[in-house]
Amino acid sequence: MPRFACLVALSAVLAWSSxxxxxxxxxxxxSDAWVEVIFSGSAxxxxxxxxxxxxxxxxxxxxxLQVCPEAGPAPTRAPKxxxxxxxxxxxxxxxxxxxxxxxxxxxxxxxxxxxxxxDARSLAIAQAVDEALRNSDSRSEPAPAVEPTxxxxxxxxxxxxxxxxxWFLATALAPTLQVAPPAAQREHAxxxxxxxxxxSMMGAVLGGSLGVAITRASDLTFDDVTIRSFRVPLDLSxxxxxxxGAAQGTIxxxxxxxxxxxxxxxxxxxNLELGGRIGxxxxxxxxxxxWIGTSLELLPRATNFEFTPTGTLGHAPSxxxxxxxxxxxxxx
Amino acid sequence: xxxxxxxxxxxxxxxxxxxxxxDRSLQFGDDPRFLWWTDHETGDLSDWLGKSQQxxxxxxxxxxxEVVDGIARSGTxxxxxxxxxxxxxxxxLVARNGPLPSGIYTSAWYYLPAPLAPLNYWWFVLYRSxxxxxxxxxxxDEIRLSFTQRADGSMGSVLLTEExxxxxxxVDREIPIGRWFHVETYLRAxxxxxxxxxxxxxxxxxxxxxxxxMETSWAEWMIGGVCDGLTTDANQLYIDDAAVSKERLxxxxxxxHDP
Numbered sequence: 001m002p003r004f005a006c007l008v009a010l011s012a013v014l015a016w017s018s019x020x021x022x023x024x025x026x027x028x029x030x031s032d033a034w035v036e037v038i039f040s041g042s043a044x045x046x047x048x049x050x051x052x053x054x055x056x057x058x059x060x061x062x063x064x065l066q067v068c069p070e071a072g073p074a075p076t077r078a079p080k081x082x083x084x085x086x087x088x089x090x091x092x093x094x095x096x097x098x099x100x101x102x103x104x105x106x107x108x109x110x111x112x113x114x115x116x117x118x119d120a121r122s123l124a125i126a127q128a129v130d131e132a133l134r135n136s137d138s139r140s141e142p143a144p145a146v147e148p149t150x151x152x153x154x155x156x157x158x159x160x161x162x163x164x165x166x167w168f169l170a171t172a173l174a175p176t177l178q179v180a181p182p183a184a185q186r187e188h189a190x191x192x193x194x195x196x197x198x199x200s201m202m203g204a205v206l207g208g209s210l211g212v213a214i215t216r217a218s219d220l221t222f223d224d225v226t227i228r229s230f231r232v233p234l235d236l237s238x239x240x241x242x243x244x245g246a247a248q249g250t251i252x253x254x255x256x257x258x259x260x261x262x263x264x265x266x267x268x269x270x271n272l273e274l275g276g277r278i279g280x281x282x283x284x285x286x287x288x289x290x291w292i293g294t295s296l297e298l299l300p301r302a303t304n305f306e307f308t309p310t311g312t313l314g315h316a317p318s319x320x321x322x323x324x325x326x327x328x329x330x331x332x
Numbered sequence: 333x334x335x336x337x338x339x340x341x342x343x344x345x346x347x348x349x350x351x352x353x354x355d356r357s358l359q360f361g362d363d364p365r366f367l368w369w370t371d372h373e374t375g376d377l378s379d380w381l382g383k384s385q386q387x388x389x390x391x392x393x394x395x396x397x398e399v400v401d402g403i404a405r406s407g408t409x410x411x412x413x414x415x416x417x418x419x420x421x422x423x424x425l426v427a428r429n430g431p432l433p434s435g436i437y438t439s440a441w442y443y444l445p446a447p448l449a450p451l452n453y454w455w456f457v458l459y460r461s462x463x464x465x466x467x468x469x470x471x472x473d474e475i476r477l478s479f480t481q482r483a484d485g486s487m488g489s490v491l492l493t494e495e496x497x498x499x500x501x502x503v504d505r506e507i508p509i510g511r512w513f514h515v516e517t518y519l520r521a522x523x524x525x526x527x528x529x530x531x532x533x534x535x536x537x538x539x540x541x542x543x544x545x546m547e548t549s550w551a552e553w554m555i556g557g558v559c560d561g562l563t564t565d566a567n568q569l570y571i572d573d574a575a576v577s578k579e580r581l582x583x584x585x586x587x588x589h590d591p
Contacts, residue, residue: 224579225364262358269358301356307363309371309406309573309587 027068034066035133036079043087051122052085052129059130083129090114091245093125095132114245114286167207170200172291174326178215178233180317185222190229190317192218196324200239200250207239209252211279213322220305222314225264227305229316233258233297235277246286252279256297260316262305273316275299287330295322367436368428369575371587372399372409380411380426386576388428393417395424397556403570405441405512406586410572411556415454418562427554428576430462432521438553439516439581440574444509446566447487453478455492455558456569457531459519461546474546475529476558477515477539479507491531491539499541505533512572514583521551535583 027034037056039049049069057067065080086094091114109132116124173195180190194215201207217230237254256277261270275298283291302318362369368386370379376399380388390397396414404410413424428438438457448454457477463470475493482488487507491499507513513534520528527545531538553576557569573587 223365227360262360264360265364267360269360271356271358304357306357306359306588308359308361308589309366309369309575310363310581310584311588312357313363 027066031077032066033064033080034068034077035060035081035083036068036070037129038070038082038084039087040084041087041089043090044085048122052125055123055126056129059126060133065133081133083133085125085129087113093128095125095129097132166203168202168330168332170198170202170289170328170330172196172198172200172326172328174198174291174293174324176213176215176322176324178213179321179323181319181321183315183317183319185314186220186317188221190218190220192216192229192231196322196326198328200328202239202241205241207241209237209239209254211235211237211252220262220314220316222305225307225313227314228263229260230262231258231260231273233277233320235279235297237277237279246284248283248289250279250281250283252277252281252295256299258297258299260303262303262316264305271303271316273299273302275301275318279322281324283328289328289330291326291328293322293324293326295324296320297322365577365579365581367433367576367578369573369577369587371406371573371589372404372411373407373589375399375401375409377411377426380428386429386432388426391423391425391427391554391556393423393425394420395422395557397424397426403443403445405443405572406588410443410570411574413556413569413571415557415559415562415567418565418567421558421560423556423558425458425554425556425558426571427460427552430460430552431550432519432553432576433578434522434549435518435520436551436553437516437518437577437580438575439514439577440555441512441514441572441583443512443570443572444487444507444566445568445570447509447564448479448566448569449481449563450479450559451561451563453480453492453558453560454569456489456555457515457517458554458558459517459521459546460552460554461521461548462550462552463548466550471552472547473558474551475519477517477531482506489533489538491529491541493529493541493545495544495546496541499539501538502540503533503536503538505536505538516580516582518580519545519551521546521549523548532580532582 037053053067053069060067084096086096091112092110093113094110111128113121176194176196178192178194182189192215194213196211196213198209198211200209212232212234214232217228220227220229233256235254235256237252239250239252241248241250254277256275258273260273261268277295277297279293279295281291281293283289297320299318303316304312305314307313368384377390380390395416398412399409400412401408411426415422415424442456455476455478458473459475460471461474472494478490478492480488480490488504489507493499516532518530523544523546525543528542529545530540555571575581
C-alpha cells in the first residue's frame, strides 16, 4: 500500500514540477521514426507512465527517435521498435523488446526499481529502455567502421541526480516478554512482560540502534525467600541489516546496562548491571515494517543478594531472553 | 562504529554515575529464614538474652557461661561453656525462651578442644517443656543429645527422650576433637502422637524419632552442658553461629556481618 502511495505522490510531484509532461498528442506524424511503448502490468500509475515517457523522449531524441505510448494516436508509419514495460509489482520493471500481447517472447531485462530512489525511477527506466534499444540496434545493424569519437554521454544535471539518501531513521515500539530461565538456587523461571522501544539509524547495511525495555516487576524466588525485581535494560548496539525486497533481517550486537531494583521485605536496593546483548529481528515492509524479534542478554556481573548472617542467598538472573513482536516506522 | 563505541562508554558512565551504585552485591539485612541467630560478635551474651522478641536466658549453674575471643568459627568471638564442678552435677546452659513455634529448626556449631569424659552424660542439646503455671519450677527436660564414649574410646552422641526413651542413631558419627562440627535439630513439639524430632551432624541425618515427644507443646531450646560429673580435666565446650530458623539451614559457611 505505501509503495503505490509513493508512486502516486511521485507522479503528482512530477506533474507539478515538470513543464515537459508527456502528452499523448505529441506522438509523431509523417515519416519520423518512432518507438512504441506499451505499459503492461497492474503496478503502473498514471504519473509513473507519464514520467517514463517524458524521460524516454529526452533520451531517444538524441537519436532522432520519437516515442509514443500505446494509448496515443496511431501514427501513419509503423514503429521502428516496440517496447513492452511490464510492472506486475512495485519492485520490478521488465523491459521486453517486443509486443507481449501480439508477439510473445521475453528477451528484455528486468530492473529492480525498489532499490532506486523514487524521484529517479522514471529516468532509470528510460535509460534502461534506451540501453535495451541500443543493444537491439547493434544486433540488427552492421557495426560502424570507426568507433564513435563523441565524448561519453553525461547524464543531465538535475535535482534527480542528487546522491541517493543512504541513511534512514527508524522507530519501533513493541510489546516484549523478558524471560530469565531457572538457575542455581532459583528453581523457577522469571517472566516479565513489558514494552520495548528501539531507535535505529541505518545505512544500506550497517547502522546502530538504541533500545530500552520497561517491564513489569517480577519475583525472584530462592527457596522460600522472594525478592521483588524491577529492571529497565538499555542497550546500544551495532546493527547489520540485510534486505531482499520488502523482507529484511537485522542483527544487533552491543552492550546492555540494566538499572535493576530489588525489594525484600522492607529493604529496597538498586544496582546497575552491565553485559552484552545480541538480538535478531525479522520484518516485512518498507516504511511501516511489522517485525518479530528475539534477543539474548548476558550479564556476567549479575547482582548478588546478600543477607546477614548467611551471606549470598542467590543471584539476579545473568541471562535474559527477550521475545518481541511490533512495528517499525522508517524516515525517510 | 567508533562513534557507537565512545557513545556507549559515555552512556554507561553517565548511567552509572546517575545511579551511584556499581557494587555487585546488595545487602538486604537479616536472612528472612532466620527467627534468631547469634555469632557472638557483640562480645557478650546479649544476643541470647534478647535480639528478638522471644528472648532467652542463661543458666550458669556453679560454672561459667561466657563469650570469649580466640577460638571462634566466625569472627573472633564464641560462647565458651566451662564445667567447673567436675565432681557434681552442674548445668551451664544458654537458652531461647518458649514457646518455640511448632516445627522449628535449631542449629549451632560446636568445638571441643579436648575429649570430654562425663561420668554418664553431658547433654549439649536440650529441649525442655514447660507446663502451667510456666514458672521456674514447672518444667521437664524432654529431649537431649548427650556426649557418650564409643567402644573405641572416641566420642559419640546419643538421643535420650522422656517419652520414647533412648533412640538408637541412624548413623553413629564420631564427635570430632579440635574441629568445629555442626548439629542441627528439627522439633515438631506436640503433646500428641504427631510429634517429630530429627538431628543432623554436619548435614547428615543421625537421629530421627516420631510420636509423642513432650509433656506439653511448650518447648525451650537450650545448649551448653548438663553434666553429672567428669572423669578427666577436660571441661570446655565452645559454641558459635547458633540459629533458630523456619527451615533447615545445613552446615552454612561462617556467618557474615553487614558490610
